Amino acid sequence: MANIDPVRRAEIGREKRARTRAQLIAAASALFARQTVESVTVDDLVREAGVAKGTFYVHFKDLPELTAAVADELVKEIDDLLQPVRLTIDDPALRIAYGCSCFLDRALADPGWAGVAARMAAAAATVGEVARRRLLEDIKRNTKRLSQGGVISAELALEVVVGIMLQVFAGIAEGRLSSRHREGAIAAILRAIGLDARQVKSVLTRLPAQANAARSGLPGKAGTARRRSVGSSA
Template sequence: MANVDPVRRAEIGREKRARTRAQLVAAASALFARQAVESVTVDDVVREAEVAKGTFYVHFKDLRELTAAVADELVKAIDDLLQPIRLTIDDPALRIAYGCSCFIDRAFADPGWAGVAARMAVATATVGEVARRRLLEDIKRHAKSLPAGSAISAELALEVVVGIMFQMFAAIAERRLSSRHREDAIAAILRAIGLDARQVKSVLTRLPVQADAGRSGLPVKAARARKRISS
């Protein structure tokens, strides 16, 4: 009988568990994109994932824990999408516009993702927690550049911006909005944090072009046009 390296055996076991857990999370995400989060059952998840019901409980205590895991995946996707360029932008208003444009473009590229994000925002308080914290930091930085008493509080501005974003996600998922609403939505967000029409126009023309227009959902022609405008 061949000797099996116990370290390698343990590594294989971890890899298999990670794959199965990811399979369950992906199955839940697919279900949440099609129906209300609260209507999904464990039986639905294991059927979608094509695993035994006992396997579910090896990885998750209950559906609430799985829902939190899906939310964590959304947060990671958001964080990965924003950070590389966000950190190079010094203007907080431009940071906010860039972050929102990334979310909106992702939603147009994948309405199913938009539907999951919108439903998870209602069902799970942790969804987008990291992004919300960074957004609040940017809003507070932007507020310092405004005359005293000229804008709503940073905390209220955060809720308004987040509310617009998740309402956009729901509408995109239901095909009630199209990409022609993109700039108007970003402009509305900028006005909500205190920018006037001239400042909104300036920010929109300076928005960085995303490196992967296909992934973002922004048509290549539009991406090139924006690049010409901002150069």
């Protein structure tokens, strides 16, 4: 019998585990796009993933742990989508508008993703945690620049912006909103953080053209599509 390198055997085992774990996360994402997070059962999940029920418990203690893993994937997607161009923009209001436009374009390209993002944000506190922190930083910088700190706190502005985005995501996922509502949503967000009509118009006209790339570059759940999108916006 041929000798098998134990190091290589362990590496193959790790690769197989990673593939199966990713398969379960993808199955959960697909289910969350079609039904509420709370209604998904382990039986639903293993049927969607095409694996044995015992396999689920090899990788996850329970459904909340899987939900957290799906949330982590969403956070990574959001971060990858936003960062390359965001770091090149100095104006905090323009940064905020750019980030929101990226999220909206991602949602318009894949309404199923929008549904997952909206539902997971309600079900798991970790969804968008990194993006929320960066958004709060930009809101604070914008409030200082406008010298309107007493009108609305940065923390409240953050919740208003996130609330608008999640409601728009839900509307896109349910077919009630479309690309024609995109600019209006961004304008509403800019008004919520203290910009007047003239400033809103100025920001909208200065949005980087790459923001629109997310609409065609992120059509589905495939990692290759996600990487292609990041490359197009860098």
